[in-house]
Amino acid sequence: MIRVVLPAHLRTLAHVDGEVQLEVKGVATQRSILDALEARYPMLCGTIRDHVTQQRRPFIRFFACEQDWSNESPDTPLPELVATGVEPFLVVGAVAGG
Amino acid sequence: MTPPNPGTELSPQEIARYSRHLIMPEVALDGQKRLKAAKVLLIGAGGLGSPLGLYLAAAGVGRLGIVDFDVVDFSNLQRQVLHTTHDVGRRKLDSAAEHLHAINPEIEIETHEARISSANAMDLIRPYDIVIDGTDNFPTRYLVNDACVLLGKPNIYGSIFRFDGQASVFAPPAGPCYRCLFPEPPPPGLVPSCAEGGVLGILPGIIGCIQATEAIKLILGKGEPLIGRMLLFDALRMKFREIQVRRDPNCPLCGENPTITELIDYEQFCGIRGDEVSGPQLGSQWETTVEAVKARLDSGDDFDILDVRNPEEWQICHIAGAKLIPVADLPARVHELDSAREIAVHCKTGARSAKAVAFLREAGFRKIKNVRGGIIEWAHKIDPSMPTY
Missing domain, CATH: 3.40.50.720 (NAD(P)-binding Rossmann-like Domain)
Structure with a gap:
């Protein structure tokens, strides 16, 4: 089980309350997690990755075990702590409220 | 940060005011002077x-x-x-x-x-x-x-x-x-x-x-x-x-x-651009006013009012008889609307309802109008007793 933390506006869009828990087939990578996330919550398609290019959108970043994975290859295996659900995969978005 | 001007001093009143800082080694007199400078x-x-x-x-x-x-x-x-x-x-x-x-x-x-x-x-x-x-x-x-x-x-x-x-x-x-x-x-x-x-x-x-x-x-x-x-x-x-x-x-x-x-x-x-603040520009044939909606209600016209705000906003205030479908849910619930009927669409101030009208127009609705100013305008001009937010 992999845990994913979404920004508040995407939690609202996906109608989820807290962390999302996903079963990911194969190795836990950014791509496999996001594929599983979008399969379960199709309304998130295009909000995290571009619809066409599948590139991370520039107002979103990915973190695992406190480290920024945003510029890593989407197919690089994520840390074991994330793969085993000990640590969540963080999707962090820009917010501007003050 | 540059250190404070050597001339920066604390008055007796300031020493009394900042005493809980002054006794901390991480602040002390020098730190408080830095804060003052x-x-x-x-x-x-x-x-x-x-x-x-x-x-x-x-x-x-x-x-x-x-x-x-x-x-x-x-x-x-x-x-x-x-x-x-x-x-x-x-x-x-x-x-x-x-x-x-x-x-x-x-x-x-x-x-x-x-x-x-x-x-x-x-x-x-x-x-x-x-x-x-x-x-x-x-x-x-x-x-x-x-x-x-x-x-x-x-x-x-x-x-x-x-x-x-x-x-x-x-x-x-x-x-x-x-x-x-x-x-x-x-x-x-x-x-x-x-x-x-x-x-x-x-x-x-x-x-x-x-x-x-x-x-x-x-x-x-x-x-x-x-x-x-x-x-x-x-x-x-x-x-x-x-x-x-x-x-x-x-x-x-x-x-x-x-x-x-x-x-x-x-x-x-x-x-x-302007349309991100006020919603897409629809053209006057796709818009109506709160006064026109009120007049039609008073004359008993047969038409629908669609409120595209969120349920939490609906709880604060709503127009009697309106139907609630939040704009984000509209694509999934569009079948609940009758495209043959006239529909006045409103939100809080008119921007989200303009998006909703643009969406419904794309979906084939032709008898829809965006209520300019939304429910806030309604509260100001039609029903001042209505709470606003």
Whole structure:
């Protein structure tokens, strides 16, 4: 089980309350997690990755075990702590409220 | 931070006021003099600006600048604790200056009544040592970031939405700037503002206090600042997370080969045109007024009213007989509407309903009209007893 933390506006869009828990087939990578996330919550398609290019959108970043994975290859295996659900995969978005 | 002028001294009253600082080895007399000599600019006297102002004034920051252009509204009071019920309708700057002086008459408060812009940002920021970003929109976030980088000023960042907060210190070259983290803002309308999505009233207190703490640490030169790190706060789970944020060598502002060397048009950069604020331009044949809707209701016309706000907004107020389908749910629930019937579509002020009308028009509806001004206009012109928000 992999845990994913979404920004508040995407939690609202996906109608989820807290962390999302996903079963990911194969190795836990950014791509496999996001594929599983979008399969379960199709309304998130295009909000995290571009619809066409599948590139991370520039107002979103990915973190695992406190480290920024945003510029890593989407197919690089994520840390074991994330793969085993000990640590969540963080999707962090820009917010501007003050 | 530069050390205080050797001539900076504390009066007996100040020594009494700051005694709990003075006995701390991390502050002591030298640190308190640094605070007295410091010049800090707060951008915004709202949710984040309130705790920032209160605590930095109390701590004895010698010169506190505040930039704001707004007036106090009832809807501010749930979180903007710098202002009181008596201040509703006053300029926030007047309210802020009065309350901060009451807390600490020893400090200097400089008020700047202006909407910070590319035209004035450099001049506003230049005289200060530290800038604290308490703004509430993306264009101003990028403007403040860029001006701070160009002027070499640390930018203490905080932002909030609903139950979530972020805080960091952007201070290239020691760490990244805001553009290193988010090179581009979200498209308009994708990430709601606090005015659209709400915010827990206490949240700016927590994030603002973190920003104030970072300001004090920078002035004192003590501790480990949040440079290269960001705190993420989740109030619902009462959890703080820390993430590492790195400089982007290709950052167009603070990278190795910068292409942004002066302030730009931030409204344009953030993609904000008139229709993002007021919704898509539909043309007059697709619009109606609250007066026309009321007249049709009074004359017994057979038509539908569609409210595309959220259920929480519906609970505050709604027009009797209206049907609620939040705009985000419209694609999945469009089958609940009859395209053969006339439909007046409204939201809070008309922007979301304009999007809804544009969507329904694409879906083949031809007898739909957007109610200009939304339910707020209805409350003002048709039913003044209706509560507004």
